[in-house]
Amino acid sequence: MADTGIVAHRNTERSNRTKSSCKFKWVPTSDTALKTAEERILRHVNFDYETRFVPLCGNRGRLWTAIFNPTNSTKTPFVFVHGFGSGLGLWALNVASLSQQRPFYAFDLLGFGRSSRPKIPKKEEVIEEMFVESIEAWRKEMKLDKMILVGHSFGGYLVSNYAMKYPDRIQHLILVDPWGFPETPSLIRKLGSLVIGRNGSLLQLLRAAGPYGPGLMKRSRRDIREKYIDLFDDNTVPNYIFHCNARKPSGERAFVRLMLSLGKSVQPMIQRIHKVKKEVPITFIYGENTSRMINPGMGEMTKEIRQGCYVDVHIIKNASHQVYADQPEEFNNLMLQVCEDMA
Numbered sequence: 001m002a003d004t005g006i007v008a009h010r011n012t013e014r015s016n017r018t019k020s021s022c023k024f025k026w027v028p029t030s031d032t033a034l035k036t037a038e039e040r041i042l043r044h045v046n047f048d049y050e051t052r053f054v055p056l057c058g059n060r061g062r063l064w065t066a067i068f069n070p071t072n073s074t075k076t077p078f079v080f081v082h083g084f085g086s087g088l089g090l091w092a093l094n095v096a097s098l099s100q101q102r103p104f105y106a107f108d109l110l111g112f113g114r115s116s117r118p119k120i121p122k123k124e125e126v127i128e129e130m131f132v133e134s135i136e137a138w139r140k141e142m143k144l145d146k147m148i149l150v151g152h153s154f155g156g157y158l159v160s161n162y163a164m165k166y167p168d169r170i171q172h173l174i175l176v177d178p179w180g181f182p183e184t185p186s187l188i189r190k191l192g193s194l195v196i197g198r199n200g201s202l203l204q205l206l207r208a209a210g211p212y213g214p215g216l217m218k219r220s221r222r223d224i225r226e227k228y229i230d231l232f233d234d235n236t237v238p239n240y241i242f243h244c245n246a247r248k249p250s251g252e253r254a255f256v257r258l259m260l261s262l263g264k265s266v267q268p269m270i271q272r273i274h275k276v277k278k279e280v281p282i283t284f285i286y287g288e289n290t291s292r293m294i295n296p297g298m299g300e301m302t303k304e305i306r307q308g309c310y311v312d313v314h315i316i317k318n319a320s321h322q323v324y325a326d327q328p329e330e331f332n333n334l335m336l337q338v339c340e341d342m343a
Contacts, residue, residue, distance in 0.1 A: 026210040027246050034114055034243040040236050041089040042066070045096065053114075054107070056137040061116025063138050064088070065107040068099040076146045076171045076342055077103035078335075081135070083153025083179065084255050085203060087113030087244045092231060093328035094335075101336055105142070109155065110134040111251025113244050120253045124266050127254050131158045132165055139169060148339055152176040152324065153294075154255055160269050160276070167277035171342060174335070176285045177321050180258070180265035181273075181298035203245045203252055217242040227325040263293040270298055274305050281310035283338050287319030287326060294321065312338075 042049075047070040053062040066088050069077075078098055080091050088106040098104050108115040110131060121127050135158070139147065149170050151159035156178025163173050206213045218225070218238045228237045245252070258266055276282070284299030299313035314334055319326035 027207050027213060028211050029243050029246040034247070037240040037243045038087065038089045038114065041092050041240055044092065044231050054138055054141050056134055056141070060134060060137065061110060061118055063107045063110065063134065064114035065105065067103065067105055068095050069103040070099055073102050075102035076148055077105050077144065079147040079149050080104070080106040081151040081155035081159050082109065083155045085241065085245050085252070087240065089240050090325065092228065093325055094332055097332040098335055107138060109251055111254055117248050117250035120250060120257065122257065124258055127257055128161050132162045135162050136166055146171045148172045148174065148342065150174040150176060151178065153179045153321065157265065157269055160273065163276045163280055164272065167280045170280050172339065173280055173282045174285065174338065175282065177287055177290050177294050177323055179294060181269045182264055182295045183268045183270060184260055184264040203249065206242065207246055213246055214239065214242050227322060270301060273302050278306070278309045284313045285323060285331070285334065286315050287321055287323035288315050288317045289320045291321055
């Protein structure tokens with residue numbers, strides 16, 4: 001399928017490569033390297049699909065988007081939103097199964113992956129608004145009336161924010177191991193800020209390592225390679241994650257500014273989830289072995305807060321934070337089950 005956005009992007013990459021070919025780059029990454037890494041992941045998809053940059057109105061950048069719809073379904077689509085330090089390529093284990101039932105849309109969040117990397121505001125409320133409005137601008141551009149909105153980790157936090165402002169655009173909200181729900185005791189909040197601060201993330205080390213960064217990623221995230229071993233028996237996925245995070249930090253800075261030093265949210269979502277319109281059904285999906293920072297008990301607490309509303313909680317056994325990759329078959333089947341009766 002012809003895609004003018006992609007063609008223009010390739011032309012830009014070729015031009016940039018020519019201009020910088022004589023320069024030494026400490027961090028071995030580029031737009032071209034990330035594009036190639038993503039293409040290697042998506043190469044296993046054995047049906048036609050579309051990828052393109054989706055411009056956001058008001059000159060707010062563009063979101064790199066993939067659309068998988070092999071059956072030409074007209075059902076309400078899945079819209080998948082990835083977590084921190086990730087990109088749309090990591091849904092590789094879910095696309096084939098889920099897109100057989102309804103359209104599957106995925107995009108790189110603003111500031112992540114191949115999407116635009118804007119300057120990040122300092123105030124938490126403004127950062128959240130930036131992400132929410134980028135998702136809404138994307139929805140309008142894609143001409144989607146309703147969505148089954150699926151967010152993992154940081155993506156779960158952001159789509160929860162979106163649901164508070166645009167509930168009528170959501171047919172079902174699915175939060176997969178969502179970050180940012182638990183509260184932090186006030187004393188720990190103060191101590192954490194004093195001792196550690198909120199000035200950076202571990203991904204800084206990846207860039208500081210320069211040419212040793214790819215090797216550092218492979219060694220530190222061997223678990224990621226194992227999760228995708230049925231598709232790739234090499235370092236395809238760690239290499240993709242490296243290039244997603246070795247470029248200009250933008251979304252990373254946004255996450256850091258929304259986070260306390262101890263990994264909790266500055267504005268915990270559990271204090272605000274009641275603001276989501278009661279008609280919006282919410283399903284939580286957790287990995288049995290997820291981190292304490294996530295706390296699966298937040299799903300049950302949301303049930304108590306939203307009494308009289310639809311809230312369901314599922315725990316997938318033998319799965320960690322990347323539940324969709326740890327147990328993809330069970331995750332995919334659960335997703336289809338949750339959405340079975342939806343148009």
